[in-house]
Amino acid sequence: MNMKELCIKIISDLQQRGADKVAVTADVSQMEELQFEFNEIDLLRSFTETTLYIKVIKDNKKANISLNQLNEAAISKAMDSVMADAENSQPDPAYDIAPWQESGVFHLGPETADRDRMYFLIDTFKEECSKKYPGLRLEGNITHYYSTQYYYNSNGVDFQQTRGGYVYVAMFSAREGKKVSSFNYTYGNYVDLQKSYWDVSLLQELIEQSVGSLECKPVPATFTGDVILVPTMVDEFISSLVNTQLTDRMIITNNSILKGRIGEKVLSEAVNLSSYPTDPDLAGGYFVTGDGFRSEKVDIFSAGVLQNYLLSHFGSRKTGLPMSKAGGCFVLEPGTDKLADMIKGIDKGLLVVRFAGGNPSINGDFSGVAKNSFYIENGKISYPVNETMISGNLLEIFKDVKGVSSDVLNSGNFKMPWVRCGGVTISS
């Protein structure tokens, strides 16, 4: 029985057991990881698995179950269990499954791992690295992934999406005698193995920074000033703002500080942000959402004006507000500034390269340690900092954007420029 037949049979069986609506996704995944650490390529690990995700609605009551055993007994037991869980739950008219849409088959990326090329890329990189940076402690992996999701439901939804690619990961710290730098890391998600490790998401620059950060000191005094966020930080901060303030939980419970502000300018006009899962440049994108809709680009902020929430199908039905067939895969439009000029414009501030922070508060407040970061003084990078904390409010810092770079980093999961923001407390 192929996956389509299996999913259709589960839907039919559950309907016979009394389910009103059923959605079934079969996720067939394989992965092969080649890992290196301690200057050795030390692990070749593989994994194949099929996971079934089943959602049942009966009398407006819902339950979900997932399992990775595909034998008849296991599936039958799971169907009994999910039906009982639904029947014993409480009703909510907002529960639903995706309506019928035109079926689609989507495919991107290679099915088979090129193990020899993976080995060559790692081996070359770590050998060059150990010659050029003998004190560098380096680890990482290249992982090939290939997965197909089959989406079916009792409304006739029929999607099949396949994504394959390679994720490069590198993590490192510099050491000389007893002096140690903070660790740093980066990654890139690509559909092939064309890139050398050095070209992955600013890796060479980050390694140089680590090697040059064996002696750090805190900022000279506590002050409120400007920070330049590198692209990974821009993604981390703006994702945090969007995911805490514009998604189901906060909108449903009326706790979002952005609810009711569609059409209002809430951020700097330099902020043009979309969630773009179908961007052909993003290897980590997707064609179908988790709740069974064909995904599409959704504008979130245009010139700082809030355009859309990121509500799921359930969140939309619960609130009566429009749903978004997107999430993640954030793309921030570049500006016109050069990074060097952005730094030149700051009298006293920080280049924030990594952030180790507490989860932001629901009002958007954040605080944490600026890691692998640099003090900016009189328009120049002055020295690497340690024991330096930054705090502020996510909404406020993106209201106070003073520069956006023309250069953009594409990690495969996001596209972000460098951004200069004001109003951040920098303390030691």
Place this chain on the structure above:
Amino acid sequence: MFELDLMKYSTFFNEYGELRLHRNQMMYLNLLNGDVDTNSSNSSEGFSVRLGRGGIWGFSSAAEITDAQIKKAFQATEDKYKWLSGKQNKALAPISAIKESGNWLYLPENTAWGTNRKLAYLRELDIYILKKYPELNMRSLTLISSDVEKKVLTAAGSEFHLNRPLYNLVISLTTNKSGDPTSLYDVFGGFGFIEDDLQPVETYFEKIDELYEHLMRKSEGVYPQPGMHDVVMDADLAGILSHEAIGHTTEADLVMKGSVAGDLLGEKVASEQVTLVDIAHTYEGKLCPVPVFMDDEGVLAEDVVIIKDGILQDFMHDRASAQKMNMLPKGNARAHSYFDEPLIRMRNTMIMPGNSKLEDMIAGVDDGYYLIKSSNGQADTTSEFMFGVVQGYEIKQGKLGKALKDTTISGVAFDVLKSVTAISDDYKFNTGTCGKKQNILVGMGGPAVRCRVNIGGKA
């Protein structure tokens, strides 16, 4: 339960390695403002084979646990190991191992609760909150169970079978009283089954009242003054301090990757009041939240005394790192899922209780903070750590003052431990999730600790 006899595969090991059957089962039920937001259960099971020497490994896994699949996986794993070791032109030392065995199968005594009973329990809590505190913006009640079953055979003939239950009740409240949304949560539970160990619902009414009082004070709270301060960290924070700040820097893999702790073995790294232990399974005759009796490499688990009376004594190991560093493995190698390789992980990490009273410790601070609950945390090779603080109070002239808004604290772990001036005579344990490559459950706990740290805030 896994019935398969693994010993029949004992002749398949041509290198050191393990065959592991592994099942994770999770249930998640969330009531959000009285509505069922999530009602899901997940089961993931399968097996893995890992073979290697000298720290070079082949690893294969599959969901279908059959004789044919296991035999196929042994062959595929050996091929992977040979491919990988063949590309590296050097002698690889075989990994030494001794034979151990045991069964630790915890099973529920009472009949399993169905969704209706779990939901009725949460609903009773929700109704209590709604009636008593109707002005709250958000009430979120979550019941979670996370059970693990493992059956492992190693090349040395070690064999064990474990079934370990764990449950949590999470109560989260949010207010918009001051026009600025503020939330606070508490987590209860630990080792055990919902149907056997969840306390009667009335037990939590008082906890809800306490949580509400703290939330109201937090909603009118202040930002701390940024910079270095004297603080009293309650058990929750002392636990995450033990885990993030010290624990990670003393994991042997991180030591070999350059952690600052690598140079400090045998040296004074903390106040002599500080003894810090990664407990395998039992403390003072009670099981810890995440008991590990034998690890996934078949090593019988024992406590690792990391710091004793302020002196760094030991690191946490897997078999390969112990062999490389000529030290003893004590059961720290664990994998999260059947398709994950064992990594060096903490189990139940805590600073040992001292002899001070919490109220005296607070009374001894002129101008500082009493920090009660943490959120997430992160460690570094430099031993600089941070963690989020979601509940705390000012201390002014030895007395508690205003509540704090959410903040973050940081410090250099060994400097902070050297600044310890008092440790309380009681302790608490919590569970947490550690995200080192694989997300895995860990126990964290300890007494209250008075020390000096850097606090983030607003100038």
